[in-house]
Amino acid sequence: MKKGSTAAILKYIRPRSFPTPFCPGCGHGILLGAILxxxxxxxxxxxxxxxxxxxxxxxxxxxxxxxxxxxxxTHGRPVAFATGAKLFNPQLQxxxxxxxxxxxxxxxxxxxxxxxxxxxxxxxxxxxxIYGMTGGQVTPTTPRGARTLTTxxxxxxxxxxxxxxxxxxxxxxxxRYSVWHIRPxxxxxxxxxQHSGFAFIxxxxxxxxxxxxxxENPMPAGMLRALKKNCVxxxxxxxxxxxxxxxxxxxxxxxxxxxxxxATAP
Amino acid sequence: MEPSGWAxxxxxxxxxxxxxxxxxxxxxxAIAAGCNYYAGYPxxxxxxxxxxxxxxxxxMPGRVFVQMEDEIASIASVVGASWxxxxxxxxxxxxxxxxxxxxxxxxxxxxxxxxxxxxxxxxPSTGQATRPGQGDVMQARWGAHGDYELIAISPWSxxxxxxxxxxxxxxxxxxRVPVILLMDEAVGHxxxxxxxxxxxxxxxxxxxxxxxxxxxxxxxxxxxxxDGASLLVTGSTHDAWGYRRTTNSQAQDQLVxxxxxxxxxxxxxxxxxFLHLRDDQDLDILLIAYGFTARSALAAARLARQAGVKxxxxxxxxxxxxxxxxxxxxxxxxxxxxxxxxxRGQMLREVQRVAPQAQGYHKTNGEVFAxxxxxxxxxxxxxx
Numbered sequence: 001m002k003k004g005s006t007a008a009i010l011k012y013i014r015p016r017s018f019p020t021p022f023c024p025g026c027g028h029g030i031l032l033g034a035i036l037x038x039x040x041x042x043x044x045x046x047x048x049x050x051x052x053x054x055x056x057x058x059x060x061x062x063x064x065x066x067x068x069x070x071x072x073x074t075h076g077r078p079v080a081f082a083t084g085a086k087l088f089n090p091q092l093q094x095x096x097x098x099x100x101x102x103x104x105x106x107x108x109x110x111x112x113x114x115x116x117x118x119x120x121x122x123x124x125x126x127x128x129x130i131y132g133m134t135g136g137q138v139t140p141t142t143p144r145g146a147r148t149l150t151t152x153x154x155x156x157x158x159x160x161x162x163x164x165x166x167x168x169x170x171x172x173x174x175x176r177y178s179v180w181h182i183r184p185x186x187x188x189x190x191x192x193x194q195h196s197g198f199a200f201i202x203x204x205x206x207x208x209x210x211x212x213x214x215x216e217n218p219m220p221a222g223m224l225r226a227l228k229k230n231c232v233x234x235x236x237x238x239x240x241x242x243x244x245x246x247x248x249x250x251x252x253x254x255x256x257x258x259x260x261x262x263a264t265a266p
Numbered sequence: 267m268e269p270s271g272w273a274x275x276x277x278x279x280x281x282x283x284x285x286x287x288x289x290x291x292x293x294x295x296a297i298a299a300g301c302n303y304y305a306g307y308p309x310x311x312x313x314x315x316x317x318x319x320x321x322x323x324x325x326m327p328g329r330v331f332v333q334m335e336d337e338i339a340s341i342a343s344v345v346g347a348s349w350x351x352x353x354x355x356x357x358x359x360x361x362x363x364x365x366x367x368x369x370x371x372x373x374x375x376x377x378x379x380x381x382x383x384x385x386x387x388x389x390p391s392t393g394q395a396t397r398p399g400q401g402d403v404m405q406a407r408w409g410a411h412g413d414y415e416l417i418a419i420s421p422w423s424x425x426x427x428x429x430x431x432x433x434x435x436x437x438x439x440x441x442r443v444p445v446i447l448l449m450d451e452a453v454g455h456x457x458x459x460x461x462x463x464x465x466x467x468x469x470x471x472x473x474x475x476x477x478x479x480x481x482x483x484x485x486x487x488x489x490x491x492x493d494g495a496s497l498l499v500t501g502s503t504h505d506a507w508g509y510r511r512t513t514n515s516q517a518q519d520q521l522v523x524x525x526x527x528x529x530x531x532x533x534x535x536x537x538x539x540f541l542h543l544r545d546d547q548d549l550d551i552l553l554i555a556y557g558f559t560a561r562s563a564l565a566a567a568r569l570a571r572q573a574g575v576k577x578x579x580x581x582x583x584x585x586x587x588x589x590x591x592x593x594x595x596x597x598x599x600x601x602x603x604x605x606x607x608x609x610r611g612q613m614l615r616e617v618q619r620v621a622p623q624a625q626g627y628h629k630t631n632g633e634v635f636a637x638x639x640x641x642x643x644x645x646x647x648x649x650x
Contacts, residue, residue: 014496014498016509047492047494047496052346063498063500063510064498064510067496068496069492070497070499070500071349071491072502073501077339077342080343080346081342081343081345081346082346083332083334083346084303084345084348084354085346085350087343088330088347088350088351089351089490089491092491110338110342
């Protein structure tokens with residue numbers, strides 16, 4: 001069986017966990033698959049992996065789907081729970097998967113402190129720019145001007161640049177990709193899983209139900225196309241001036257800076 | 267598989283007499299109990315526990331100390347470590363306990379053993395950080411949301427700070443529940459002699475990976491992460507194997523009922539109270555007290571005895587679950603009951619539930635009771 005194939009990753013799925021709770025068009029299923037493909041391609045011992053997640057749609061990516069130890073915790077705190085498990089048993093490979101509201105808003109303090117400590121964790125933030133599970137409220141990563149349930153006239157606040165925030169806090173591996181950029185995303189997850197120290201990947205995901213619907217992009221395919229159109233690689237961004245970069249999202253590996261150029265997006 | 271159940275562990279500290287502070291004795295009790303994970307955040311008057319464990323753990327391989335970014339992260343990492351197999355503890359004071367309560371609720375629903383020490387100070391809010399209080403009795407009992415039972419223990423001496431910390435770890439693992447050790451500043455900062463025993467009873471966690479970790483048994487087994495149990499741990503309502511059941515009324519009812527009954531069905535193992543100065547005769551007055559206040563109350567009862575008043579003391583060490591029978595039994599032989607507390611009557615109402623004649627005597631000026639104050643309150647009560 002080909003490593004990383006759909007048939008190969010079914011063995012990591014817990015019985016009784018389908019159908020997934022995700023809405024049609026949600027990007028989290030793509031991320032779920034990408035993580036398991038990375039695990040399979042690296043041939044990691046899944047039974048020695050622990051997946052910790054918080055509250056929200058992103059927290060449901062590993063729990064209950066991943067058929068190994070999973071810890072689904074209180075809102076915002078997965079990084080702190082994961083820190084305890086990892087410090088006590090360094091043999092566990094501990095991965096945090098949660099959303100932007102969970103990790104960047106209520107859990108922002110734990111995120112930057114774990115990055116500062118360089119705890120040996122992999123943290124994957126499924127960033128769909130919105131609180132999905134509670135119905136579509138603004139988050140700290142919602143773009144300025146975007147309409148949400150709690151910013152009906154457009155978001156007046158600027159968002160966090162999560163990848164750069166965590167890099168500034170001291171993380172020793174930082175990358176940002178989207179669920180459209182699936183090959184570089186899987187490669188990056190593999191890099192993060194093999195990294196010794198605090199690794200953070202921001203993964204832009206799609207929420208047609210609560211974000212796209214209110215921002216003139218209600219269809220799943222349209223949201224994926226927008227990711228393709230709005231993302232520019234770090235290498236390309238270096239040759240663009242600020243005006244050309246307005247409204248774009250820079251993707252790539254921020255820390256450590258890659259020695260060779262990454263493969264461009266398909 | 268490792269054996270579970272009761273065993274004896276030799277003391278880490280040299281057996282015999284030691285002159286220690288209450289906070290230090292609590293830390294040494296934790297070490298004796300096999301505590302191998304501590305996470306905390308500085309706060310007066312509990313910081314000495316953290317400082318002592320930091321120094322001691324540094325020379326003990328396999329024991330992890332970490333200072334976290336706040337109290338929320340401290341209890342979160344304690345719960346994470348407990349699931350990784352640790353005997354885990356944190357210590358704080360009232361303001362920190364307030365921050366920890368959401369995750370204490372998480373520990374309750376996920377049935378995670380852990381010990382939370384609260385060295386109580388005068389509140390509310392920042393209050394008087396270096397002054398004693400007993401204002402967290404109800405916060406400890408009801409601070410987390412939802413319906414649940416937990417265990418809270420209040421030591422009255424440096425000796426009990428050591429002994430009851432060991433007992434707290436054992437009860438936590440025996441019943442898979444967070445145990446709150448409700449010290450107060452006066453006990454935490456008290457220095458006196460205590461005796462370290464040769465060995466202490468230790469309860470080893472039941473780790474059977476073949477049985478459901480969240481049901482079937484009243485207190486189910488708890489394997490650790492990495493044991494191959496593919497644990498599905500969630501703070502949402504769940505079935506016996508951990509699957510979320512967020513709208514199933516039967517699952518919600520079964521879980522809450524078991525979480526409550528696994529504690530209430532075992533009061534004989536959990537409750538601990540002591541009758542002091544009690545002979546076979548009826549009492550003129552019974553004092554009911556806990557923590558440092560019980561020391562003042564015992565001295566006051568002795569003053570009363572010298573004056574010919576038949577006074578006794580029921581000292582509560584386990585506060586939650588509340589020892590209904592012990593209080594009812596003791597109060598049945600006393601015409602009058604006084605409950606002195608360094609709060610405005612938090613335990614008084616619990617006592618009145620089983621002993622309606624009880625009267626409160628309160629002090630909330632940030633100072634402990636002098637024995638004469640309680641003796642004066644006894645005289646006033648007898649004059650009525």
